[in-house]
Amino acid sequence: NAGVTQTPKFQVLKTGQSMTLQCAQDMNHNSMYWYRQDPGMGLRLIYYSASEGTTDKGEVPNGYNVSRLNKREFSLRLESAAPSQTSVYFCASSGRTGRNQPQHFGDGTRLSIL
Amino acid sequence: AQKITQTQPGMFVQEKEAVTLDCTYDTSDPSYGLFWYKQPSSGEMIFLIYQGSYDQQNATEGRYSLNFQKARKSANLVISASQLGDSAMYFCAMRELGGQFYFGTGTSLTVIP
Numbered sequence: 694n695a696g697v698t699q700t701p702k703f704q705v706l707k708t709g710q711s712m713t714l715q716c717a718q719d720m721n722h723n724s725m726y727w728y729r730q731d732p733g734m735g736l737r738l739i740y741y742s743a744s745e746g747t748t749d750k751g752e753v754p755n756g757y758n759v760s761r762l763n764k765r766e767f768s769l770r771l772e773s774a775a776p777s778q779t780s781v782y783f784c785a786s787s788g789r790t791g792r793n794q795p796q797h798f799g800d801g802t803r804l805s806i807l
Numbered sequence: 808a809q810k811i812t813q814t815q816p817g818m819f820v821q822e823k824e825a826v827t828l829d830c831t832y833d834t835s836d837p838s839y840g841l842f843w844y845k846q847p848s849s850g851e852m853i854f855l856i857y858q859g860s861y862d863q864q865n866a867t868e869g870r871y872s873l874n875f876q877k878a879r880k881s882a883n884l885v886i887s888a889s890q891l892g893d894s895a896m897y898f899c900a901m902r903e904l905g906g907q908f909y910f911g912t913g914t915s916l917t918v919i920p
Contacts, residue, residue, distance in 0.1 A: 724906050733816075735898060735912035743906050751907070783852065787906075793859055795842050796900075796908055798852035 695719050699784050699799035706774045706806050714769040714802050716784030724787045725767035726751075726796065727759060729780040736783065742767055774806045809833065811899050813911035820889045821919050827874070828884040828914045830899030836860075839903050841882040843873065846896040846913070855897075858882055886916075894918045 700715045718725065723744045728736040728751075738751030740759040748759050756778060758770045767786075771778060782802045788794035812831045820826035832841065843855040858866045858873045866873040874883040886893055899911040 726908065728910075733912065736910040738907065738909075741907060749907075781850070785852075785908075787902075787908075793840050793857050794902070795854040795857060796852075797854070801850050 697784055697786055697797050697799040699782075699802050701802060702800065703803045704805070706771075706804070708774060708776060708806060710774050711770065711772050712774065713771075714782055714784070714804075715766070716768065716799060717766045718784075718786040718797070719765065720786060720788075720797065721764070722786035722788050722797070723764070725761065726785040726787075727757075727767065727769045728783045728785065729753065729778075730783060730801075731780050739769065739782075776806045778804065779806045780804060809911075810909035811901055811911035813899055813914050815914045816912075817915045817917070819917050819919055820886075820893075822891060823888055825885060825887045826889055826916065828886070828897050828899075828916065830882045830884065830911060832880050832882060832899070832901045832909075834880075834901065834903055836904045839901055841873070841875070842900040842902070842908075843871070843882075843884045844898045844900060845893075846898065847892075848895070852898075856884070889918045891918050891920060 697718045726741040727739040742748045742761040745764045784799045785796040787796045839860045841858045845853045856868045856871045858875045870887045872885045896913045898913045
């Protein structure tokens with residue numbers, strides 16, 4: 694009963710390094726999302742994928758890229774990490790049909806950029 | 808304009824009392840969904856309650872109820888009989904027709920013994 698699984702849980706990077714955050718869901722959901730959470734800012738949408746094969750920019754996409762590898766997996770890539778990208782990153786998924794489908798969240802990835 | 812507004816950065820409530828957390832939203836979609844999530848200090852996001860824009864009745868889930876006032880575009884969360892374990896951040900969210908979710912900045916609730 695895994696739900697949404699994010700890896701890694703913690704990561705420290707140096708400025709300029711690249712990395713990919715992985716996310717997988719086992720609920721057969723169509724939609725997947727990447728958020729960042731900063732103190733006092735709530736959750737801000739980075740990218741989302743309404744269905745397999747599609748991705749769209751959210752509120753704060755600069756500095757990030759995403760790949761919807763298949764229906765289960767949605768990865769977030771930082772090509773050249775910057776200290777401003779220090780944050781907690783959440784992946785989420787939801788069913789496509791009906792406005793009553795809540796999002797299910799992973800446990801988050803705490804990312805620090807030095 | 809903000810899609811979701813939570814105007815209470817922090818709230819305190821006495822144990823066993825009820826508390827209302829405010830949320831207003833902005834949308835032109837006739838069909839939308841409203842959600843509340845709880846984030847304890849451990850960090851996970853927990854779905855609490857849902858209200859659909861066409862629902863006639865206010866949603867309830869155990870000690871949680873949603874005071875939905877469509878004309879005022881408000882969807883306040885009411886927690887009855889507060890418990891120490893209710894201390895957490897609470898986020899209001901909305902899902903529009905296109906499927907995108909919008910979150911408020913959250914309210915930090917502290918339950919005082």
